[in-house]
Amino acid sequence: MNFTSSLNFTVTERFLRYVTIDTQSDPSSVSFPSTEKQKDLARLLVDELLDIGVADAHMDEYGYVYATIPSNTNKQVPVICFCSHMDTAPDCSGKNVKPIVHKNYQGQDIILPDDASQIIKQAEHPDLKNQIGNDVITASGTTLLGADNKAGVAEIMDACYQLMNRPEIKHGDIRILFTPDEEVGHGVEHVDITKLGAYAGYTMDGESAGNMENETFSADGARLTINGVSSHPGFAKGKMESAIKIAGEIIAALPDSLSPEHTEGMQGFVHPVAIEGHVETVGIDFIIRDFDAKKLSDHADVICKTADEVLKKYPASTYNLAVSEQYRNMKNVLDEHPEIVEYAMEAINRTGIAAKLCSIRGGTDGSRLSFMGLPCPNIFAGEHAFHSKQEWVSVQDMQKAVETILHLCMIWEEKS
Structure with a gap:
């Protein structure tokens, strides 16, 4: 089914809105979430989900956002979950983020206006060579951007919007989970796995377009x-x-x-x-x-x-x-459920980009979710140079991530 040419993407507008909300987590805090301001974004996401018709969207006492896109098929389809984290890293300020869209990038150095010493160079950011003609979003030079992981949040939210407005995209029940405190290592400590009730999960928190990560430290x-x-x-x-x-x-x-x-x-x-x-x-x-x-x-x-x-x-x-x-390497769990990764690889390929299986020199919420009973690999979100003032993401990569989510929902329905 070729639906992507007619999609009215909302991912960019959502992303530009979300990054202006300070959601930095705090590793020294003993509360959960570690900062109350993370709930500011959680409340906005709930309101937006309710506005597009996701009736059960809510934030719980810990700041998690849960929601369900109801099935629109007669088939019995395993429930799948899409997850991203709302917090940004303590390594670099996330306050007063001023996102800038650099349209039709042509390979030039990007000098960030609020600190001219912050220069994003193609020689130091090799994936920029794949962005010629694309629209690259950066911060202004004094803060991180927050693409890690608000790109993933925006992509999931746009996919929800598309699913609620495109009944021809057939799918089973889709669970949505947005988490706090991933950057300080506590992102899934209070997740209610029973409440999610999903067979498989996918974090949208990876780097280059096409990357599919099934292995962590x-x-x-x-x-x-x-x-x-x-x-x-x-x-x-x-x-x-x-x-x-x-x-x-x-x-x-x-x-x-x-x-x-x-x-x-x-x-x-x-x-x-x-x-x-x-x-x-x-x-x-x-x-x-x-x-x-x-x-x-x-x-x-x-x-x-x-x-x-x-x-x-x-x-x-x-x-x-x-x-x-x-945490432990999620590959140990994912190898027991090979279709979870295989379907995601197929979904990426259906968008017209080549899927690439990768390992993460780090961890994700999916690492711990996998050992909590929700096998959960990581799909690209398009984020680059995370935790730094030179963080960037492209509009077109975020759109491809939205398409990947939609194709993945359809593949689970097709194969059920």
């Missing part, structure tokens, strides 16, 4: 606590063993071959992300990543062996490493 967190020996600095000779200096030596001694800046592809890493303390006690927080979960313990052992070696010089000092599981 497996992830642990670790905290290394160093117990040194404090002493008055005026009388410290032969007594003090500074935990601060010990921590610095341990970090410096970690092998470069296991650092994020020296790894790529399927290689894992050990990454110190935060440090706090004083002369007597210091805590170092690490993230440990690998596509093979069995290697996570090996990477943790590297931290211990490094600490053992450094502490040979500090006989009165000790350490402890506490490791906690964060």
Whole structure:
């Protein structure tokens, strides 16, 4: 069925509206969601869903948005869910975002007007070569854009609009889920899987058009606590063993071959992300990543062996490493349900672009949803240079993502 030429896309207008709402999450917060302002976007999405006729759209106490596009077929079709997160990353300001549409991009450097030092160059953003003639959206230079993941939110919302207004697009029940706090690692902690009642899910949170991601890192967190020996600095000779200096030596001694800046592809890493303390006690927080979960313990052992070696010089000092599981590679679950990925690949191909199966050097809400009983790969949303002032997305890639959602709904109905 060729319907895409007649679609009245709303994705761009929605995206430009959503990015102006500050939804930055906060990793130091103990509340859920971590910032109340995320609910500002949630409430808007509910209102817009109700306006297009999605009668059960609502926000729950945790800030999740749930909605259902009812089936319009007599077939018994498995329920599928589309999911995106509403928050933006703490790494870069998401306040007072001023989106700019650069129409008919021709390969030039894009100088962002509010900070001329922020220049988006094709040499540094290779996917721009695929955007010649397209309309590229950026921020103004002082904030991130929020394409991660408001591009996905806008694409799902446009798909909902199309499904509610195009009855010839046959589909089963479609569940919609918008989540807070994905960027701080808590995005699905309070999702009601029973309430969703879906067989398969798809996050719209990927990068280049055509990308279909079925594999993520497996992830642990670790905290290394160093117990040194404090002493008055005026009388410290032969007594003090500074935990601060010990921590610095341990970090410096970690092998470069296991650092994020020296790894790529399927290689894992050990990454110190935060440090706090004083002369007597210091805590170092690490993230440990690998596509093979069995290697996570090996990477943790590297931290211990490094600490053992450094502490040979500090006989009165000790350490402890506490490791906690964060998420696991969703491929382990998705391989048990191959049709979930296969149908998505077919949907992408039907839009006229070539589907490409990829791995994510990171995680998504889908990683944890997969292990909560909702197998959930990740489909491209078109976002690039996320978490930075040079973040960008193209109008045409977002439209292709909308088409992919619609084709995917139809494929599940066709094959049922």
